[in-house]
Amino acid sequence: MSNKGSSEDIFKKIIAHAKEYGFIFQSSEIYDGLSAAYDYGQFGVELKNNIKEYWWRSMVQYNEEIVGLDSAIFMHPRTWKASGHLEAFNDPMIDNKDSKKRYRADDLIEDYLEKLQGKVRKEVDKAARRFKGSFDEQHFMETNPRVIRNQEKISSITQRLKQALENEQLDEVRNIIVEENICCPVSGSCNWTDARQFNLMFSTEFGATADGDNKVYLRPETAQGIFVNYLNVQKSGRMKLPFGIAQIGKAFRNEIVARQFIFRMREFEQMEMQYFVQPGTELEWLEYWKNQRIKWHQALGIGQEHYRIHEHDKLAHYANAAYDIEFKFPFGFKELEGIHSRTDFDLSAHQQHSGKKLQYYDPDKKESYVPYVVETSIGLDRMFLAILTASFKEEKLEDGSQRTVLKIPPMLAPYKLAVLPLTKKDGLPQKAKDIINNLKYRYMCHYEEKDSIGKRYRRHDAIGTPYCITIDHQTLDDHTVTIRERDTMEQVRVKTDEIEEVIKKRLTFH
Numbered sequence: 001m002s003n004k005g006s007s008e009d010i011f012k013k014i015i016a017h018a019k020e021y022g023f024i025f026q027s028s029e030i031y032d033g034l035s036a037a038y039d040y041g042q043f044g045v046e047l048k049n050n051i052k053e054y055w056w057r058s059m060v061q062y063n064e065e066i067v068g069l070d071s072a073i074f075m076h077p078r079t080w081k082a083s084g085h086l087e088a089f090n091d092p093m094i095d096n097k098d099s100k101k102r103y104r105a106d107d108l109i110e111d112y113l114e115k116l117q118g119k120v121r122k123e124v125d126k127a128a129r130r131f132k133g134s135f136d137e138q139h140f141m142e143t144n145p146r147v148i149r150n151q152e153k154i155s156s157i158t159q160r161l162k163q164a165l166e167n168e169q170l171d172e173v174r175n176i177i178v179e180e181n182i183c184c185p186v187s188g189s190c191n192w193t194d195a196r197q198f199n200l201m202f203s204t205e206f207g208a209t210a211d212g213d214n215k216v217y218l219r220p221e222t223a224q225g226i227f228v229n230y231l232n233v234q235k236s237g238r239m240k241l242p243f244g245i246a247q248i249g250k251a252f253r254n255e256i257v258a259r260q261f262i263f264r265m266r267e268f269e270q271m272e273m274q275y276f277v278q279p280g281t282e283l284e285w286l287e288y289w290k291n292q293r294i295k296w297h298q299a300l301g302i303g304q305e306h307y308r309i310h311e312h313d314k315l316a317h318y319a320n321a322a323y324d325i326e327f328k329f330p331f332g333f334k335e336l337e338g339i340h341s342r343t344d345f346d347l348s349a350h351q352q353h354s355g356k357k358l359q360y361y362d363p364d365k366k367e368s369y370v371p372y373v374v375e376t377s378i379g380l381d382r383m384f385l386a387i388l389t390a391s392f393k394e395e396k397l398e399d400g401s402q403r404t405v406l407k408i409p410p411m412l413a414p415y416k417l418a419v420l421p422l423t424k425k426d427g428l429p430q431k432a433k434d435i436i437n438n439l440k441y442r443y444m445c446h447y448e449e450k451d452s453i454g455k456r457y458r459r460h461d462a463i464g465t466p467y468c469i470t471i472d473h474q475t476l477d478d479h480t481v482t483i484r485e486r487d488t489m490e491q492v493r494v495k496t497d498e499i500e501e502v503i504k505k506r507l508t509f510h
């Protein structure tokens, strides 16, 4: 019924659709674009704002102990020394001397491993076709020499790469690339530079002093703005543990390879919440927030099969436990949101580097301590991509025609309703505008009179409008309209003063 073609083809179609229908444009496109930077168009910005609102309400409005913050993108450079980003926020990179292209060294190896996996899969599929019903996959995997050779290779390279990255042995990462003859996809040559660490933070100059001491960084995560304001918020808000500070804002990372459209960008937005708790209770709160966040995702009705939880075995230097909520994108399950138990790492580091106490006086225990932190961190653009890709459907209809529809969760849709007069004459446009004037203060409405009603329905399917309200001549006689629902395409005739009753259940945040 829907979405035929390989995942790659579908993803290409979604990217083209996002541009054609005003959701996402390449940044500075008229100058041939800037890679990994994107602009949100007229419908994209509405969807993005609705995602923000859904997150903000569920975090700040519905939890009395969580408050918001909007901290500056520029922060004192010592922030990044304390947080560890200056020293450790690196990816290993390598350049091809012939094509002059730069790659993430570990990505080159991981792509190679995927190719080897593909070869194994091919062998298995071929044998399954040959032996049909009598095929025993496990036996075949354990006995076929080519499969065994490739499997052994995969596990030995995976092990070597893991160790090399853990021990920061970049020469060993390069050795794997050279020994395995992994070549540049552009030049086809294996003429590689040494592998080096590449810091992902963007730097710039602050003010106009000439003493060279004015280097600042664009923040690579919004979280540090929350940590440095912990005491300001706690004291001014008279907050008691546990309490949270939530923030939505831009973050910047000079990703070596930015891939997969808005999945990995150099300028993006994060929605982060730091929850400050008593030391020793952090793992319980981690479980609590993991469950809350899964509920938040599932309340959108996208379907459980799109989500997967990954528990980290390799932890970041600041964490004592961590989960990712992964989403099934067209290119596979990938991280959508991180939920981390960050211990007292950040507050203690800022306390040490700033010389200012960042503690909490616990009136029950009658002692002061540095709180522990549980963080929830989701990329807004990644959430946008999750919704866009899961909503995109190509459907063959009963009459043989086709439609492309974005089945965006109705409360997040850019426009909630389109009001469409059947013709431009006989007072129908005026009637349509009266309806819009009545509803536009509560819902994003769109008026459209151009083209046939069928074409207008298709256009609103393509941007995900949940309801189309059609005004016809009968409306003038009996004050009724038809409401067409996007997903079922069913139409009901209702009185104009009942429109809101019909639509509001699916359009409001719960």
Ligand code: GAP
Binding pocket: 220, 221, 222, 223, 253, 255, 262, 263, 264, 265, 266, 268, 270, 272, 335, 336, 337, 338, 375, 377, 378, 379, 380, 381, 382
């Ligand atoms: N404060 C914790 C933190 O920043 P992270 O896993 O590096 O953790 C959190 O990032 C989330 O931010 C990710 O789960 C992802 O959704 C989003 N994100 C990270 N890098 C991104 C990028 N280059 N482009 C788009 N989103 C990104």
